[in-house]
Amino acid sequence: MKQTNNQIQVLHEQYVIRLKQEKRWVRFFQLLIFVAFFSLWEIASRNHWIDPLLFSSPSTIWKLFVQKIADGSLVSHTGITLGETIIGFMLATFAGTFFAALLWWFPRLSKIVDPYLVILNAMPKVALGPIFIVALGPGFTSIIAMGTIISLIITTIVVYTSFKEVDPNYIKVLKTFGASRFQCFKEAVLPSSFPTIISTLKVNVGLSWVGVVVGEFLVSKQGLGYMIIYGFQVFNFTLVLLSLLVIAFLATIMYQIVGWIERKLIKNR
Amino acid sequence: MNFLVVDHVSHTYFTEKAAVTALENVSLEIEKGEFVSFLGPSGCGKTTLLSIIAALIQPTKGSVILEGEKVHSIHPSVGYMLQQDYLFPWKTIEENILLGLTIMGMNSNEAKQRALDLLSRIGLKGVETYYPNQLSGGMRQRAALVRTLATDPKILLLDEPFSALDYQTKLKLEELVWKTLKEYKKTALLVTHDIGEAIAMSDRIFLFSAKPGRLVRTFIVPKELRNLSPFHSRNHTTFSELFQFIWKELDSLEANE
Incomplete structure (x- = not known):
C-alpha cells in the first residue's frame, strides 16, 4: 500500500513538472515572438528592406520615447488620453447597464425601442464625431462622448439580453418569499449577469480606445490621438508608431485589470 | 374548519x-x-x-x-420548494438560507439563529461559509429545505x-x-x-x-x-x-x- 502511495506521489510530481514545463514553453514562445518581431523590424529598417521613413525602427522610436519623456510631453498627452478613455469606458459600462435595467423594468419600453437600438448599433458611431464637436465644443467633453457612445449601445443590448436570460426559477424562489421587482433585480438578475457584464467590459476596453483616439483626431488639440494625427501631418511616422505602442501597452494593462476584477467578482462559479 | x-x-x-x-x-x-x-x-x-x-x-x-x-x-x-435547489451560486450557504428572512425583512438575530440551528440539525453544520458548488446535490437540496423552513411557513x-x-x-x-x-x-x-x-x-x-x-x-x-x-x-x-x-x-x- 505504502509502495503504491509513493508511486502515486511520484506520478503526481511528474505531472506537476510537466504542467510547469508546458507553461514555460508557452511563455518562451511568446517572448520569442516579441523579441523576433522587434529585432526583425530593427534589422529590416537598418538595411532598408523597408522604408525607414515610413516604418521607422524600434531604436528611433526608443530615442523619441526618451526625448518625449524628458520634455514631459508624452506623459501629459498619455495622461489625457488615458483619463478620457477610462471615463468613457466607465460611463459606457454604467450607463449601458442602467439602460439595460430600464429595459428590463419596462418590458413594453424594450419592445418599442428594440428596432431603434438595432439601427443605432449598426450605425458607425464615429460619424457622430463632428456633431459632438459642434454641440459640445472641441475639447474634453466631445472626446469623452465619443469614447462613451461607441460602446454604449452594444453594452445596453448585451447586458439586457443577459438580464432577460436569467433562469426564471431564481425569480420564482424570490417571489415565493414575496420579493418586490427591485429585490428580484438586486438579488437575482444583476448578480447572475455579472459574467456577461465583465465580458462586455473586455470588449469596451478596446472600443473606448478607438472612440477616444478618433475623438482626438477630430479635436486635434492634445492626447495620443493628436500625436498620431500630428505625426501624420508632418510626416513623422516615428511619432505615430510611438503613440501606437503606448496605446497597445496601456490597453494591455487595462485588460489585465478587467481580468483581475473578473476573478474577484465571479470566483464562485 | x-x-x-x-x-x-x-x-x-x-x-x-x-x-x-x-x-x-x-x-x-x-x-x-x-x-x-x-x-x-x-x-x-x-x-x-x-x-x-x-x-x-x-x-x-x-x-x-x-x-x-x-x-x-x-x-x-407559504413555503415553496422547487425541483432543483436553486441556491444562488454567488451567495454563501448562510446567505442563501437567510434569503427569505432578508427579503421579508424578518432578519432578527433570533430568526437568523433559528435558521442556523436548523442547518446544523439537518446535518449541514460547518458549511455556512461554503458556496453551493462546493456541496453535493443532496446537501444542496437540504440547504434549500432550510431556506424554505427559515421563514416558518404554515404550509x-x-x-x-x-x-x-x-x-x-x-x-x-x-x-x-x-x-x-x-x-x-x-x-x-x-x-x-x-x-x-x-x-x-x-x-x-x-x-x-x-x-x-x-x-x-x-x-x-x-x-x-x-x-x-x-x-x-x-x-x-x-x-x-x-x-x-x-x-x-x-x-x-x-x-x-
Whole structure:
C-alpha cells in the first residue's frame, strides 16, 4: 500500500513538472515572438528592406520615447488620453447597464425601442464625431462622448439580453418569499449577469480606445490621438508608431485589470 | 374548519395560437398538519395548482382559501420548494438560507439563529461559509429545505423536490424531509409523479388526470403506513398493495385518453 502511495506521489510530481514545463514553453514562445518581431523590424529598417521613413525602427522610436519623456510631453498627452478613455469606458459600462435595467423594468419600453437600438448599433458611431464637436465644443467633453457612445449601445443590448436570460426559477424562489421587482433585480438578475457584464467590459476596453483616439483626431488639440494625427501631418511616422505602442501597452494593462476584477467578482462559479 | 380549501379552481393558459386548459374544476380540502400528495402524469396541471396555491398565478376561475382567508397575493405563510435547489451560486450557504428572512425583512438575530440551528440539525453544520458548488446535490437540496423552513411557513409546497437526485440520496432526503416536517408539525403538499414516493410520504394522495387536469380520485393511505417513516413504509406489505392499486388506476387513466 505504502509502495503504491509513493508511486502515486511520484506520478503526481511528474505531472506537476510537466504542467510547469508546458507553461514555460508557452511563455518562451511568446517572448520569442516579441523579441523576433522587434529585432526583425530593427534589422529590416537598418538595411532598408523597408522604408525607414515610413516604418521607422524600434531604436528611433526608443530615442523619441526618451526625448518625449524628458520634455514631459508624452506623459501629459498619455495622461489625457488615458483619463478620457477610462471615463468613457466607465460611463459606457454604467450607463449601458442602467439602460439595460430600464429595459428590463419596462418590458413594453424594450419592445418599442428594440428596432431603434438595432439601427443605432449598426450605425458607425464615429460619424457622430463632428456633431459632438459642434454641440459640445472641441475639447474634453466631445472626446469623452465619443469614447462613451461607441460602446454604449452594444453594452445596453448585451447586458439586457443577459438580464432577460436569467433562469426564471431564481425569480420564482424570490417571489415565493414575496420579493418586490427591485429585490428580484438586486438579488437575482444583476448578480447572475455579472459574467456577461465583465465580458462586455473586455470588449469596451478596446472600443473606448478607438472612440477616444478618433475623438482626438477630430479635436486635434492634445492626447495620443493628436500625436498620431500630428505625426501624420508632418510626416513623422516615428511619432505615430510611438503613440501606437503606448496605446497597445496601456490597453494591455487595462485588460489585465478587467481580468483581475473578473476573478474577484465571479470566483464562485 | 379546514386549513386549506381549493374551491372549484380552473385555470387556462392563453397563447397566441390556443387556449390550453391546465386545470378543470378542482376542489379539495387539506387539514392542518396533513401531508398530501398530488400524483399524476406530466401535463396534469399539478405544478399549476401549486403555483395557484402559492399565489404565483391567479386562477381563471375559483379560489383558494387558507385558514378562512382568500389567497390573493403572495403571503409568508407559504413555503415553496422547487425541483432543483436553486441556491444562488454567488451567495454563501448562510446567505442563501437567510434569503427569505432578508427579503421579508424578518432578519432578527433570533430568526437568523433559528435558521442556523436548523442547518446544523439537518446535518449541514460547518458549511455556512461554503458556496453551493462546493456541496453535493443532496446537501444542496437540504440547504434549500432550510431556506424554505427559515421563514416558518404554515404550509410547504414541494414541487418534485427529489426528482433531480439519485435514488439513494432521494430516499435519504425523503426520510429527512418527512421527519423534519412531522417534528415541526407542518402541513405539506407534495407534487410528484412517483407513486412510491407519494405513498411513502403522505397521508392522502390526490390522483390527477391529464389534459385537462382533473382530480379523479383520492386515496387515503392506511394508518399503518402513515405512522411509519418513508423508508420503513416502503418495506411494509400494505405498501406494495396500495402501489399496485394506484398503478392500475393510473394505467386505466392513460388507456382512456
